[in-house]
Amino acid sequence: MPAVRSTDPAVIRRQAADTMLDGDRTLAVIGCGTMGEAIVRGLFRAGRLPPGQVLVTTRRPEAGTALTARHGVRATCDNVAACRAADVALVTLKPQQLQSVIDTPAVRAALAGKLVISIAAGVRLDQIGTWLPQSHVIRAMPNTPCLIDEGMTVIARGPSVADAQMDIARAIFEAVGRCIELDDRHMDAVTSLSASGPAFAYVILEALADGGVMMGLRRDVAMQIAAQMFQGAARMVLETGLHPSALKDQVTTPGGCTIAGLLTMEDGRIRSVLARAVEEAAKVAGRLGQA
Numbered sequence: 506m507p508a509v510r511s512t513d514p515a516v517i518r519r520q521a522a523d524t525m526l527d528g529d530r531t532l533a534v535i536g537c538g539t540m541g542e543a544i545v546r547g548l549f550r551a552g553r554l555p556p557g558q559v560l561v562t563t564r565r566p567e568a569g570t571a572l573t574a575r576h577g578v579r580a581t582c583d584n585v586a587a588c589r590a591a592d593v594a595l596v597t598l599k600p601q602q603l604q605s606v607i608d609t610p611a612v613r614a615a616l617a618g619k620l621v622i623s624i625a626a627g628v629r630l631d632q633i634g635t636w637l638p639q640s641h642v643i644r645a646m647p648n649t650p651c652l653i654d655e656g657m658t659v660i661a662r663g664p665s666v667a668d669a670q671m672d673i674a675r676a677i678f679e680a681v682g683r684c685i686e687l688d689d690r691h692m693d694a695v696t697s698l699s700a701s702g703p704a705f706a707y708v709i710l711e712a713l714a715d716g717g718v719m720m721g722l723r724r725d726v727a728m729q730i731a732a733q734m735f736q737g738a739a740r741m742v743l744e745t746g747l748h749p750s751a752l753k754d755q756v757t758t759p760g761g762c763t764i765a766g767l768l769t770m771e772d773g774r775i776r777s778v779l780a781r782a783v784e785e786a787a788k789v790a791g792r793l794g795q796a
Contacts, residue, residue, distance in 0.1 A: 627793030
């Protein structure tokens with residue numbers, strides 16, 4: 506009996522994305538460091554691509570050899586050759602490295618007509634479009650929880666990017682967590698909230714564990730309790746769809762210990778401090794890719 510084909514446009518595009526990642530098509534990961542490796546590992550765990558279809562570039566030959574040993578990918582130090590071989594190029598270079606690598610006649614020619622996805626913080630789509638005028642460019646901002654498939658990635662499309670190409674990007678980043686699309690003008694805020702955000706969360710988590718230690722808990726026990734509480738609270742927001750204030754109210758009983766702790770936090774202006782941390786990080790993010 507023949508398989509029933511979906512008529513849902515989103516499903517059709519996603520199936521097309523999967524097809525474009527299958528077969529003999531090559532994903533080149535340019536400048537494959539920690540984040541690049543995390544994405545590659547996630548793609549393999551999700552069954553999106555076999556190792557033979559991934560080509561990575563590194564600055565040092567020994568780094569490429571190590572990636573080949575760990576994942577079975579092909580590796581080279583030749584960025585131009587990798588771009589020529591690529592059907593899709595995932596550029597995982599740091600913002601200060603990006604222009605020097607991709608803004609060359611050889612790379613421009615090698616990537617002409619191809620989908621290019623950049624994760625460089627602070628480097629706008631119009632800048633990349635100037636360096637690669639014949640490529641279809643997507644800007645992406647993943648975060649370090651991609652290392653454990655709990656990442657949050659936001660993608661923004663360039664003017665020539667089609668829906669099917671956006672679905673290829675989603676297929677890549679959904680292998681390591683959640684992925685949504687926003688306009689490029691929001692990406693500095695995304696960088697501060699999502700990419701810098703884990704560091705802010707770790708400080709809060711550590712401070713909560715310190716409180717547990719102050720009240721007599723062993724450090725390892727306090728850390729385990731605080732981390733699991735943090736994870737559970739975050740999942741409550743994502744899975745219930747309720748506003749954090751509504752979930753907070755569920756825990757806060759009149760005259761109880763929770764409201765006492767919350768008022769202490771408000772005395773320390775914690776909301777303002779955290780919001781300002783995101784604001785300041787966004788300002789710096791906007792300068793990272795600028796000359």
